[in-house]
Amino acid sequence: KQEVTQIPAALSVPEGENLVLNCSFTDSAIYNLQWFRQDPGKGLTSLLLIQSSQREQTSGRLNASLDKSSGRSTLYIAASQPGDSATYLCAVYYGGSQGNLIFGKGTKLSVKP
Amino acid sequence: GAVVSQHPSRVICKSGTSVKIECRSLDFQATTMFWYRQFPKQSLMLMATSNEGSKATYEQGVEKDKFLINHASLTLSTLTVTSAHPEDSSFYICSALTATFTSSYNSPLHFGNGTRLTVT
Numbered sequence: 001k002q003e004v005t006q007i008p009a010a011l012s013v014p015e016g017e018n019l020v021l022n023c024s025f026t027d028s029a030i031y032n033l034q035w036f037r038q039d040p041g042k043g044l045t046s047l048l049l050i051q052s053s054q055r056e057q058t059s060g061r062l063n064a065s066l067d068k069s070s071g072r073s074t075l076y077i078a079a080s081q082p083g084d085s086a087t088y089l090c091a092v093y094y095g096g097s098q099g100n101l102i103f104g105k106g107t108k109l110s111v112k113p
Numbered sequence: 114g115a116v117v118s119q120h121p122s123r124v125i126c127k128s129g130t131s132v133k134i135e136c137r138s139l140d141f142q143a144t145t146m147f148w149y150r151q152f153p154k155q156s157l158m159l160m161a162t163s164n165e166g167s168k169a170t171y172e173q174g175v176e177k178d179k180f181l182i183n184h185a186s187l188t189l190s191t192l193t194v195t196s197a198h199p200e201d202s203s204f205y206i207c208s209a210l211t212a213t214f215t216s217s218y219n220s221p222l223h224f225g226n227g228t229r230l231t232v233t
Contacts (some may be wrong), residue, residue: 004156034220041122041123041204041226041227041229042226042227043117043119043206043208043224043225043226043227044157044206044208044224045224046220046222046223049220089157091157097147097159097162097170098145098147098210098221098222099145099147099149099159099162099208099210099222100159100162100172101157101159101222102156103156103157103158104156105154105155105156106156
């Protein structure tokens with residue numbers, strides 16, 4: 001069964017700290033992996049998409065890495081800000097329907113001022 | 114950027130009634146849209162794929178007669194929860210596809226803000 005696990009489930013850090021969110025997946029035959037941000041009661045905003053042939057992607061203070069062979073991805077957030085507080089979701093695409101992503105349960109991040 | 118509008122954002126209905134949720138692509142045409150459901154503290158899960166002008170494709174375990182999907186135009190898909198029960202209470206989110214994963218380095222999926230359904 002294809003499963004995506006995110007650890008930790010919740011994280012609280014002081015402003016300015018660098019942090020890492022973890023995502024692991026059971027089946028390494030992925031097409032790509034995405035990191036999303038979800039604000040309370042809101043939809044998803046795509047942060048980074050890593051294709052299976054890539055090792056990492058960067059956008060501003062965010063860096064996502066992918067290690068297919070070990071079934072892991074990390075999202076690194078540099079110099080965290082209170083505005084980064086949200087739930088971060090990892091989602092893996094294995095092919096087929098373009099919307100058929102396998103989502104983790106998310107990591108709820110709280111950045112304290 | 115591609116904007117997807119979902120309405121209503123929140124709805125409370127009585128058990129046995131039907132509820133319609135709309136998903137619109139505001140500045141692009143979406144031949145394919147997707148409907149997801151997210152129970153509290155659970156993962157987001159795909160319910161169905163909505164294709165303009167044809168029948169929706171439902172994921173295993175999703176009752177097509179209970180969750181009616183209509184994609185009558187290139188900018189609108191609707192999800193109707195028929196004869197709603199308290200166990201249908203959930204967060205429903207739609208997304209629209211603007212490209213394919215194999216040709217993109219940015220996500221081709223654009224999500225609405227979701228609908229919180231509470232059935233009493």
